[in-house]
Amino acid sequence: MIRLNKFKYFAYPMLVCISVQFGCSKFRLKSVSGSAEGIWPQLYKTAARSSCDTLTCSFPLKAQWQNRASSAIGPTIIALDHYVLFGTLDGSLEGYTLEKGESIGKINIRSKVPITCAYLEPYLIALRRTGKGNLICYDLHQAETRWSASVGIIFGEPLIHDSWIFLAAADGRILRVRTADGQISRRARSQARFLASPALLNDVLVVGDDQGVVSAFDASLEPLWQFETGASIRATPVLDEGRIYIGSTDGVFYCLDLLSGESLWQTPVEGRIFHTAAVCDEKIVFGATDHTVYCLDRRSGKIQWTFKSKSVIGTSPVLTKDTAFIGSLDKTFYALDLNTGAQKWKFTAKGRIRSNPIITHNYLLFAAENDYVYCFKLNAW
Amino acid sequence: MKKYLPKMRIMKVRHDIFRILSRFNAVAVTVVCLLAAQSALGQFYFGRNKVIYNHFEWHVLQTEHFDIYFYPQMRALAEIGASYAEESYLVLEAKFNHNVSQRIPLIFYATHSHFQETNTLPYLIPEGVGGFFEFLKGRVVVPADGSVSDFKHVLRHELVHVFTYAKIQRIMKDHRILNHPGLPLWFTEGIAEYWSSGWDTQAEMVIRDAVINDYLFPLERIYEIEGSFLMYKEGQAVMKYIAETYGEDKILQLMENIWMSNQFSEIIKYTFGIDLKEFDQRWIYALKKDKYPLLADYDAAGRVSDKITRKGFNIKPAYYQQADSQQIVFISNRTGYSNIYLAPLLDEDDNPEAEILVAGERTSDFESLHLLNSNLDVNANGELVFVAKSGEKDVLYIYNIKKRAVVEQHLFDDLVSMYSPQWSPDGRHITFAGLAFSGRRDIYIFHRQSKQLLRLMDDAYDDRDPSFSPDGRWLAFSSDRGAFGKDGYYNLFLYDCIDNRIFYLTHGAFSDQMPKWSFDGEYIAFVSDRDGINNIWVLQTNGTMALQPLPQPSDSSQFSYLSSSYFATALSEHYPLRQVTFFITGVSDPEWTNEGDLLFSAFENFSFNIHRFNDFTEEIKIAPVAENDTLDHTHSSWAFKTIDGKGSTKQFKYRPKFSLDIAQSQITQDPIFGTSGGAQLVVSDMLGNYQYYFLLYNNARTRDEFLSSFNVAVSRVDLSRRTNIAVGAYHFAGRYYNRYDYWFWERRYGGYTALSYPLSKFTRVEASLNVRHSDKEWYYTSYRRKAMLVSNFFSFVRDNSLWGPTGPLDGTRINITLGNTLDIAHARVNFATVIFDYRRYFRLSNPVAHAVRLWTQINEGKEATPFFMGGSWDLRGYRLWRLWGTKLALVSNELRFPFIDRFSLKFPFGGLAFSSIRGAVFLDVGNAWDDELENMLGSMGFGIRFRFGGMLVLRFDVGRKFELTDLNHFYDYQKYDVDDKWFTQFFFGWDF
Known part of the structure; x- marks a missing residue:
């Protein structure tokens, strides 16, 4: 359990001085909350990849802090209650305190390889894209590496569910790894290569591959069904209420049945779809290369509204009850009315927005290509 | 970089700067030379000119x-x-x-x-x-x-x-990666071609030829053709294969994975899951599967027609009947220069010798003959009409074949370029496509007698390849003015010279070009890519052009870009359309003979050659009739x-707004000269017309010397006009050493100006004025001299050399420089300078040349600066710059020949390929002296030159030195004292 309060007044400065180890130094975060509100533990928050929060927002948003990381920030930021952590593209993990943005340290893996992370209490799961022992489980309470495993090249990110880690590898394998000891307990094999991350709901694992095929597996990684789209899939599927929502680089957004893989509807758009959608209530939101943010009705697939930015949409969205937040390569982060698509607010950074935004507690966080992490308060109160 | 085929796009500029020096380099070198107060470097003071x-x-x-x-x-x-x-x-x-x-x-x-x-x-x-x-x-x-x-x-x-x-x-x-070789050139060019044109006729032609004739290079060995046109097309083919097999997103993934390794072969493995070798095998196999079946329905041109030419690129045939003999005139680059040739039209096995009628690329009259872009024509009187670039514009030349002389030349104010001139049947008119200053290309007719030029169209459409009908009434031409032109397709049209109207001749989503009427007007042969590759098609006119008018469209505004109305013409079954040739690779330039044969250029084995199809009219009759084109009446322009x-x-x-081009700093440590450090900056405007150079360095050895050892130079170069002008100022101070003065200290500060005026692409004059204060102290004698020096130089430079892999093989290079340096304050320095450097290259055969160099440099007068010689660049066998004197002379003879065409080394981690290793046999005689020439030194031997990495030439010479002390008996070989020992000398640099 979290024991941060005891160390509250000297832990923060201590943390700055602490050296970290994944193989060479230590990184200690004893105080991590287990409350769901404060956790954004992995890519798109849940195993089903919902990217949805229940908050409402008041605009304009108040800037809380902004910090420059030591190098380019990867696509995923995670939140561990009062901390935010992210991997960089040159192989380090960095973190800040949520409220004040104070650095809590840096783990330099010295691998020069992009690294992502996810959290499953009390473990921090770090994944290097390539290399020996590239999947690492670090016990935050004990401050020690619990195990590491070689899982091959992974372009996507780990999926954490129950006590398992699911990975889709570039060589076509789907792996299920036990968090307790890093044992690979199951493997499935595909002819294609996986560039995207999987999603999981009701013991059905879904992932798209570079041949444009959406594959589903059961909990034991036995294949269930496959569905072919027209081009490679880079986006992670979103699973919700027995349905799969996924965009393809063929420019079509698909809705499939989770159990059968049957196509329920397909909506073509003008651009190619690289990023994952977000689903909240009856709406699905995603961006495409034609500069456009699309909102579809999730039952029918009809386009409810569109919003045009000035360049390619660079991130997946994150949704609240009334707002869609999304970033673009025009260096602008947008807040759009979820019902109408009208722009409520925007923030122009000094770099393209490529890292996926998250919402944790009352804060919105995103990163830009100028190596900055930005934190805004969603509500003034 | 492409050398032979039209319109190559290049990304990185990979020029051989030593081969193609521009007048800019001449100015820049002048700047360097003046600033350094050294004699001009022997390697760089020639070069052709970019004339503004x-x-x-x-x-x-x-x-x-x-x-x-x-x-x-x-x-x-x-x-x-x-x-x-x-x-x-x-x-x-x-x-x-x-x-x-x-x-x-x-x-x-x-x-x-x-x-x-x-x-x-x-x-x-x-x-x-x-x-x-x-x-x-x-x-x-x-x-x-x-x-x-x-x-x-x-x-x-x-x-x-x-x-x-x-x-x-x-x-x-x-990814914080600082050193990475980047994407390979075949990839960047391949993706640029594929994502701009997809897969086009030209790419299909080259790749088909490479597969069928088995010279396709796998990616593992593509470094052997680095920068070549074939490499570009192979890159495009690889992109097509990836897109069709794996999806276009894979191309993007290859780029996005670039950080994963310095070896692109590893990137391929990460991206595809297979290694490069396997990828190569799959890709090449897919190409073979696609191309080999074509042989069932298509033939190689050389198998079904007579190949008339064999060496180099031979293209643009023009038929000429002289008395009873048939001749062809054509353009070829078989010697390296492009020339117009005349050859008898004999049978394939006779292999006739071709005579050069017009020597191109050596003089300003014929700077370029537009090898691949402009046809020739010969009329019944034996007059050849062709176009050549001459200075600023193209000139239309009429050449009398019997007299072997140019009889007329015409230059038109409004036209920058001209293409494919064709005679009218009576020889009184010439039609051609002309490109105006605005960039528009239209058809023109020139009346020879009145010298009038008539423009037939005036619009934004591209019109080309005009050809008169035998009765002179019609012009057939190719244009993108048709309905499919917006997608880049060209169809054929007829122009009625009497009624001044334009008519469709063909119509569809394909490109039809180069129409040519048969002698009897029965047929129009043209080139079309309707079946995916350029082949010869024929429209049978039956000797008449009965036209069928169509109702005018109600909305006349759709014709606002057209100068004439449109009617349907031969788009009916009365005028049969036939594909007559089914060649597997491309053909072009159809040309009829008066006996019904057809001449054309065919692409085979990565070369163009002229072929003859005997009894072509008989072949037409048995060719199946194709479906006629139809005119979509509703299609608007x-x-x-x-x-x-x-x-x-x-x-x-x-x-002009200036921005930084280059900024670099450098620190050097030398056991003799000590430490120096400095920086150089170059800024220029967006168009490159104005450039500023800044140089700053310090070579102080102690703190006290710091201020006095500052070296700074600023230059401004103006390239915006024909006369290039450089001005600058400088301050140099420091210790110097040469074997003549030994150690000395000198401070020089002053200013200079230099001009370069190109008379043509090959010839220029240069002038410079340098005024500087010089304070010089010789350590050896403790003598100190101050002077106000004024140097004037004037040079005449000519260079029309043709370069081979390691140096010039043909042409001439001349540099004559006269100058004077005078101390206007104290009269302590006063010497005149004469430099004469003449190099001639006699082509003995295509790869073999005899090079001769006559070189003398003289500084005569008070405190005349010495010249240095010796080393691999001039008097071989002697140590670099170990001979000096205020006068030098050298005569060099060298026979240059190919030694090893190609060899490659393959390692597990990659390979190296070496091509064009050349040999030389040389004889050098010369010396440097001050007052009296007492002896001549020389060397003779043989050497190997090897071009490495496209830019650096490594040289290795072996020989024996000799000396002649009795200059009066230079003809007596016994007077030559030859060394017993052999010398070896290894260095770098181009052949002289």
């Missing part, structure tokens, strides 16, 4: 993402280009999933001749270069050539490079999209 004929009044058109530089005469074309650039930006943004954060400068030229005058690159730009993207300022420079679709293609090709560069830069920055009024645009006059 036009002083363009540049304007800038700003669109959302681009700054477009253009001149007013081509405003319409610039606006079309601007619209297409913005359209391309959106397309490429989606393909790359990336954008370009800076504004992109686009510099447009209306013609290729204008493009060759650009200062955005210091090098001469060959005719085969279709455009480029350069890294220093991120400029894209694109010429037009009359065809808007070609212009758009080149523009998009270069924009692909811009996006590729931006994307890779971002990835490297994100098309207009070019322009940027005018769209989005946010601004236009204003260009004013």
Whole structure:
């Protein structure tokens, strides 16, 4: 359990001085909350990849802090209650305190390889894209590496569910790894290569591959069904209420049945779809290369509204009850009315927005290509 | 870089700067020489000239993402280009999933001749270069050539490079990678071609030929053809294979994975899951599967027709009947220079010798014969008409074959370039396609007697390949004015010279070009790519052109871009259309003989040669009739999209703004000269017309010397006009050493100006004035001298040399310099300078040349500066610059020949390929002296030259030195004292 309060007044400065180890130094975060509100533990928050929060927002948003990381920030930021952590593209993990943005340290893996992370209490799961022992489980309470495993090249990110880690590898394998000891307990094999991350709901694992095929597996990684789209899939599927929502680089957004893989509807758009959608209530939101943010009705697939930015949409969205937040390569982060698509607010950074935004507690966080992490308060109160 | 086939786009400029020196380098070298107060470096003071004929009044058109530089005469074309650039930006943004954060400068030229005058690159730009993207300022420079679709293609090709560069830069920055070789050239060019033109007829032609004739290079060995046109096309073919087999996203993934390894073969493995060898096997197998079955229905041209020529590229045949003998006139680059040849039209096995009628690329009259772009024609009187670039523009020449002389030449004020002139049947008119200053290409008719030039069209459509009918009434030509022209297709049209009307002749989504009437007017042969590759098709006119008018469309505004009305013509079964040849690779330039044979150029084994199809008219009769084209009556003419009024645009006059090109710093440590450190900066404007050079360094050995040891130089170079001007000022101080003065200390400060005026592409005059204060102290004698030195130099330079892999093989190079240096304050220095450097290259056969060099340098007078010689660059066998004197003379003879054509070394981790290792046998005689020449030194031997990495030539010589002390008996070989020992000398540098 979290024991941060005891160390509250000297832990923060201590943390700055602490050296970290994944193989060479230590990184200690004893105080991590287990409350769901404060956790954004992995890519798109849940195993089903919902990217949805229940908050409402008041605009304009108040800037809380902004910090420059030591190098380019990867696509995923995670939140561990009062901390935010992210991997960089040159192989380090960095973190800040949520409220004040104070650095809590840096783990330099010295691998020069992009690294992502996810959290499953009390473990921090770090994944290097390539290399020996590239999947690492670090016990935050004990401050020690619990195990590491070689899982091959992974372009996507780990999926954490129950006590398992699911990975889709570039060589076509789907792996299920036990968090307790890093044992690979199951493997499935595909002819294609996986560039995207999987999603999981009701013991059905879904992932798209570079041949444009959406594959589903059961909990034991036995294949269930496959569905072919027209081009490679880079986006992670979103699973919700027995349905799969996924965009393809063929420019079509698909809705499939989770159990059968049957196509329920397909909506073509003008651009190619690289990023994952977000689903909240009856709406699905995603961006495409034609500069456009699309909102579809999730039952029918009809386009409810569109919003045009000035360049390619660079991130997946994150949704609240009334707002869609999304970033673009025009260096602008947008807040759009979820019902109408009208722009409520925007923030122009000094770099393209490529890292996926998250919402944790009352804060919105995103990163830009100028190596900055930005934190805004969603509500003034 | 492409050498032979039309319109290659290059990304990185990979010029051999030692081969193609421009007058810019001449000025720059002059600057360096004056600043260093040394005699000119023997390797660099020749070179051809980039002549600025036009002083363009540049304007800038700003669109959302681009700054477009253009001149007013081509405003319409610039606006079309601007619209297409913005359209391309959106397309490429989606393909790359990336954008370009800076504004992109686009510099447009209306013609290729204008493009060759650009200062955005210091090098001469060959005719085969279709455009480029350069890294220093991120400029894209694109010429037009009359065809808007070609212009758009080149523009998009270069924009692909811009996006590729931006994307890779971002990835490297994100991953903090400083040293990475980047993407291989075949990839960057392949993707640029594929994402701009997809898969086109030209690519199909080259790849088919490579597969069928088994010279395709796998990617594992593609470094052996680095920079070649074949490499470009193979890259394009690989992209097509990846897109069709794995999906286009895989191409993007290859780029996005670039950070994963320095070896692109590893990137392929990461991306595809198979190694490079396996990828190669799959890709090549797929090509073979696709191309081999074509042999069932298609033939190699050489198998079913007579091959008339064999050596080099031979193209553009023109038939000529002289008394009873049949002749052909054609263009060939078989010697390296492009020339117009005459040869008897004999049977294939007779292999006749061809005679050069017009020697191209050596004189300013025939700077370029447009090897691949312009046809020839000969009339019944034996008069050849052709076009050649001569100075600023193309000139129309009439050459009398019997007299072997040019009898007329015509230059037209409004026309920059001309293409494919053709005689009228009576020999009184010449028709051709002319490219105006605005960039528009239209058909013209020149009346020889009255010298009148008639323009038949005046619109933005591209019209070319005109050909008179035997009765002189009709002109058949190719144009993109048809309904499919907006997609880049060319159809054939007829122009009625009597009624001044234009008619469709063919119609469809394909390209028909080069129409040629048979002698009896029964047929029109033309080249078409209807079946995916250029073959000869024939339209049978039956000797008449009965025309069927159509009702005029009600909306006449759709014809606002046309000068004439349109009617259907031979689009009916009364005029059968037939495909007569089924050659597997491309053909072009059909030319009838009066006996019903057909001559044409065929591409085979990566070369163009002229073939003859005997009894072609009989072949036509048995060829199956194809379905006639139909005219879609509702199809309106098309207009070019322009940027005018769209989005946010601004236009204003260009004013030079300067930005940094190069900044570098350097620290050196030398056991003799000690430590020095400094920096150099170069800034220039966007068009490269104005350049500033800054040099700053310090070579102090102690703190006390710091201020006095500052060396600084500033130069300004103006290249905007025909006369290039440099001015500068400098301060140099420090210790120097040479074997003549030994150690001395000198401070020099002053200013200089230098001019270079090109008389033509091959010849220029240069002048310079350098005024400086010199304070010199010799350590050996403790003598100190102050002087106010004024140096004047005047040079005449001529260079029309043709270069082989390691040095010149043909042509001449001359540098004659006269000068004087005078101390105007104290009269302590006063010497005259004469430099005479003459080099002639006698071509003995294609790869073999005898090179002769006559060189003398004289400084005569008070405190005359010595010259240095010795070493691999002049008197071989002697140590580098160990002979000195105020006078030197050298005679060199060298026989240059090929030694090893190619060998390659293959390692597990990669390979090295070496080509064109050349040999030399040499004899050098010369010496340097002050007052009296007492002896002559010499060497003789043999050597090997090896070009490494495209730029560096390594030289290894073996020989024996000799000395002649009795100069009066130089003819008596016994007077020569030859060394017993052999010397070896290894160095770098081009052959003289």
